[in-house]
Amino acid sequence: MMKINFGGSDEEVPFADKGKSKVWVFGVLFDGTSSYRKGSRYGPEAIRKASSETEIYDMVTGKEIFSKPGIFDDGDIEIKDSKDVREEVKKKVQEILSKGKVPLMLGGEHTITAGAVEAVKEEYDDVVVVNFDAHGDLRDKWFDEKLEMSKDSHSCVMRRVVELIGKENLIELGIREVSKEEVLKFKSVMIESLEIRKDLEEVKKRLEKFVEGKNVYLTIDIDAFDVPGTGTPQPGGIDYYDALELISGLKKAKKVVGLDLVEVAPVPETNYTEAFAAKLLFQTVAILEGKI
Ligand SMILES: [Mn+2]
Numbered sequence: 001m002m003k004i005n006f007g008g009s010d011e012e013v014p015f016a017d018k019g020k021s022k023v024w025v026f027g028v029l030f031d032g033t034s035s036y037r038k039g040s041r042y043g044p045e046a047i048r049k050a051s052s053e054t055e056i057y058d059m060v061t062g063k064e065i066f067s068k069p070g071i072f073d074d075g076d077i078e079i080k081d082s083k084d085v086r087e088e089v090k091k092k093v094q095e096i097l098s099k100g101k102v103p104l105m106l107g108g109e110h111t112i113t114a115g116a117v118e119a120v121k122e123e124y125d126d127v128v129v130v131n132f133d134a135h136g137d138l139r140d141k142w143f144d145e146k147l148e149m150s151k152d153s154h155s156c157v158m159r160r161v162v163e164l165i166g167k168e169n170l171i172e173l174g175i176r177e178v179s180k181e182e183v184l185k186f187k188s189v190m191i192e193s194l195e196i197r198k199d200l201e202e203v204k205k206r207l208e209k210f211v212e213g214k215n216v217y218l219t220i221d222i223d224a225f226d227v228p229g230t231g232t233p234q235p236g237g238i239d240y241y242d243a244l245e246l247i248s249g250l251k252k253a254k255k256v257v258g259l260d261l262v263e264v265a266p267v268p269e270t271n272y273t274e275a276f277a278a279k280l281l282f283q284t285v286a287i288l289e290g291k292i
Pocket residue numbers: 110133134135137221
């Protein structure tokens with residue numbers, strides 16, 4: 001069967017020119033440390049399929065993102081062992097950055113973000129990370145695939161990011177599930193889902209101030225939203241249009257130098273989650289076109 005590219009073209013005849021496309025998509029097939037329900041290694045395939053059912057013209061911005069900035073699909077990397085995740089992802093992101101392109105990584109579990117941030121941080125100064133997530137993911141150690149306490153668990157990914165960039169350079173949006181220890185140490189980086197619901201404009205202003213003039217890496221954990229197809233769902237997710245409004249706040253950044261969408265773990269009964277993810281990515285790129 002012909003493999004579908006992100007956006008819906010086939011491998012032989014891509015929509016977008018490899019050289020001209022500013023955004024390069026790739027998938028990471030890894031869900032080894034997911035603790036509740038696995039399946040995010042099937043995320044990239046499901047998102048690609050859903051993207052082929054999504055209009056490439058964006059009604060809100062009037063943009064057609066496969067022409068500008070252009071999106072090229074660079075395939076998948078498959079990772080078996082959690083110990084290799086950071087290096088493998090870093091290598092792939094470095095390869096894309098070295099060509100002057102912007103990586104758009106499809107997960108896979110959230111663990112993969114640390115390697116991408118490490119690569120971006122080595123390439124650019126003043127990198128800040130914006131994380132849409134239900135969970136803080138700020139534990140120092142949690143269970144890995146062998147049920148041993150590990151720094152490589154997906155529940156620790158933002159702690160690894162903090163080690164790379166410092167906590168003053170991280171902001172988390174949509175938080176509603178954390179441990180007491182995470183709150184005691186990291187309350188200053190967390191914006192709760194309820195805060196966004198209560199005062200979107202205030203949160204947007206805070207986000208704009210945070211990213212102003214900086215290089216941004218944007219990571220979106222799909223469990224920030226109320227969707228069924230994710231490994232660790234939580235009620236009380238961010239409203240879709242509120243998220244788009246916050247993403248438009250990233251236009252204050254110097255550049256958006258990398259992005260990912262993680263933790264889509266498809267369920268057979270409904271394709272809502274992957275359709276949501278594909279649409280959100282299309283609209284995110286459309287909104288940020290010019291900053292990407
Ligand atoms: Mn997460």
